Amino acid sequence: MLRVRFAPSPTGYLHIGGSRTALFNWLYAKARCGKFILRIEDTDQARSKKEFLDEILESLKWLGMDWDELYYQSQRFSIYKEHAQKLLDKGLAYLEGPAIIFKVTPQIIKVEDLIRGEIEFDSSTIKPQVLIKTDGTPTYNFACVVDDALMNITHIIRGDDHISNTPKQVLLYNALGFPLPKFAHIPLIMGEEGGRLSKRTGATAISDYRKMGYLPEALMNYLMLLAWSPGENQEIIDVAGAIQRFDIAKVNKTAAVFDIDKLNWINNFYIKNADPQRLLGLVIPLLAEKGLIEKDNPDKDHILSIVKLFQPRLNTLGDFPGWADFFFQKEINIEPKAQEKFLSKDLSREFRLFIQRLELIKDFNIATIEEAFRAVVKELNIESKALIHPIRVALTGKTIGPGLFEVIYYLGLESTRQRLEKWIKK
RNA sequence: GACCCCAUCGUCUAGCCUGGUCUAGGACAAGAGCUUUUCAAGCUCUCGACGCGGGUUCAAAUCCCGCUGGGGUCGCCA
Numbered sequence: 181m182l183r184v185r186f187a188p189s190p191t192g193y194l195h196i197g198g199s200r201t202a203l204f205n206w207l208y209a210k211a212r213c214g215k216f217i218l219r220i221e222d223t224d225q226a227r228s229k230k231e232f233l234d235e236i237l238e239s240l241k242w243l244g245m246d247w248d249e250l251y252y253q254s255q256r257f258s259i260y261k262e263h264a265q266k267l268l269d270k271g272l273a274y275l276e277g278p279a280i281i282f283k284v285t286p287q288i289i290k291v292e293d294l295i296r297g298e299i300e301f302d303s304s305t306i307k308p309q310v311l312i313k314t315d316g317t318p319t320y321n322f323a324c325v326v327d328d329a330l331m332n333i334t335h336i337i338r339g340d341d342h343i344s345n346t347p348k349q350v351l352l353y354n355a356l357g358f359p360l361p362k363f364a365h366i367p368l369i370m371g372e373e374g375g376r377l378s379k380r381t382g383a384t385a386i387s388d389y390r391k392m393g394y395l396p397e398a399l400m401n402y403l404m405l406l407a408w409s410p411g412e413n414q415e416i417i418d419v420a421g422a423i424q425r426f427d428i429a430k431v432n433k434t435a436a437v438f439d440i441d442k443l444n445w446i447n448n449f450y451i452k453n454a455d456p457q458r459l460l461g462l463v464i465p466l467l468a469e470k471g472l473i474e475k476d477n478p479d480k481d482h483i484l485s486i487v488k489l490f491q492p493r494l495n496t497l498g499d500f501p502g503w504a505d506f507f508f509q510k511e512i513n514i515e516p517k518a519q520e521k522f523l524s525k526d527l528s529r530e531f532r533l534f535i536q537r538l539e540l541i542k543d544f545n546i547a548t549i550e551e552a553f554r555a556v557v558k559e560l561n562i563e564s565k566a567l568i569h570p571i572r573v574a575l576t577g578k579t580i581g582p583g584l585f586e587v588i589y590y591l592g593l594e595s596t597r598q599r600l601e602k603w604i605k606k
Numbered sequence: 607g608a609c610c611c612c613a614u615c616g617u618c619u620a621g622c623c624u625g626g627u628c629u630a631g632g633a634c635a636a637g638a639g640c641u642u643u644u645c646a647a648g649c650u651c652u653c654g655a656c657g658c659g660g661g662u663u664c665a666a667a668u669c670c671c672g673c674u675g676g677g678g679u680c681g682c683c684a
Contacts, residue, residue, distance in 0.1 A: 296611075296612090310681090319682065324684085340677080343679075344679040368678075370677075405619075408619095412632090413631075436617090436618065437618075439617050490647095494647095563642085565642080565644085569644065571643095572643080579644060580644050582645095
């Protein structure tokens with residue numbers, strides 16, 4: 181039975197890189213009907229925080245990565261000590277005060293990596309390794325090996341940055357008499373300027389992406405595409421599809437740059453195709469937070485219509501409150517540039533006529549609004565756009581937005597009239 | 607600095623293992639146009655890459671070597 185693990189340290193939030201490592205492990209487990217084990221590496225008591233642990237667990241759940249078993253290294257200190265004692269007894273380690281140090285014997289270590297092929301190391305360049313620190317807690321490399329062996333991990337899938345840890349760990353497997361697992365080192369994700377992911381690019385917590393209005397399936401889809409491809413020029417792929425096609429050996433060796441534009445495009449795709457009811461639930465807190473609606477008693481039908489209006493063009497749900505604010509405000513903010521460009525001319529006659537025609541409509545709907553508008557334009561003998569843009573700015577405060585007749589319909593006759601009348605000179 | 611990893615459009619990638627079908631395909635971004643209602647949506651088009659130098663071969667993006675470039679690791683952090 182295949183067993184993989186994701187072993188985050190609760191000394192920081194789950195970020196893009198970590199979640200991608202988790203994803204490849206999880207995907208591989210699902211693809212091979214194996215188990216996905218979550219191990220919290222909280223041996224550094226001072227830096228580990230409950231807050232981080234909670235965020236990691238919640239984010240993994242939100243992304244849809246469920247685990248089969250969960251362990252905490254902080255609960256296993258006696259196990260590490262025990263194994264360190266064995267090495268001491270065998271004469272493979274020595275004491276330095278209360279600390280236990282592993283002797284590294286000079287040799288050539290060959291590691292077969294599932295992604296990279298054979299990697300060779302010379303252990304004479306490796307210093308003696310601390311197993312148990314002076315404070316009695318195990319070091320990373322030691323706890324990691326003991327746990328991976330005891331938890332019967334068959335495949336270690338982790339970031340590239342662990343390649344140089346591998347020979348040290350192989351030495352420990354051999355010394356402890358444990359069978360070697362298979363290794364697969366996936367490439368790191370880099371920031372736009374190269375190097376580690378910076379705050380600006382992708383080091384942000386997964387929970388932050390959630391708050392910004394990214395959908396979990398969009399994030400998962402994007403993450404999959406970093407160093408892996410389903411083939412056949414496919415960009416959009418769901419978890420089920422990926423499970424069918426994923427193979428760790430097919431993962432690229434090259435580091436990938438995190439590109440927020442592509443993530444946005446994918447997120448837009450999933451928003452476009454999402455059930456509006458689901459989006460409604462996600463958007464209500466965002467609107468309430470901005471003070472645009474009453475959280476307790478939102479007009480769900482109305483908001484739902486507006487969500488549908490913006491659905492095709494949203495990159496993130498977080499864009500929604502700012503883009504659709506005019507639907508919820510009594511007094512709208514008009515962009516100064518938009519006002520300057522479209523409302524500096526006196527349009528009293530045009531606006532007045534349009535209001536009159538709107539009021540005459542018996543069955544107020546999008547089609548009849550357009551009809552009325554076209555008639556006004558014809559009567560005034562002007563171009564549609566000469567009136568559409570000023571009206572849009574007067575109603576929404578913006579130069580861009582959904583179709584004007586939809587806007588008028590969902591705004592309603594009363595608001596439309598009020599907003600237009602502000603620009604009519606008596 | 608030492609050790610290790612990597613190298614196809616600006617970015618993500620297909621192709622590389624099993625050389626010829628590659629005048630290198632797709633996607634994001636960018637640019638242009640259309641949509642005579644905007645764009646942040648849709649459609650169409652354009653721009654744009656095998657890092658360099660040696661081999662091997664009838665033939666190399668694909669195999670080998672070197673260089674260069676980028677990245678990672680060298681903690682009693684994980």
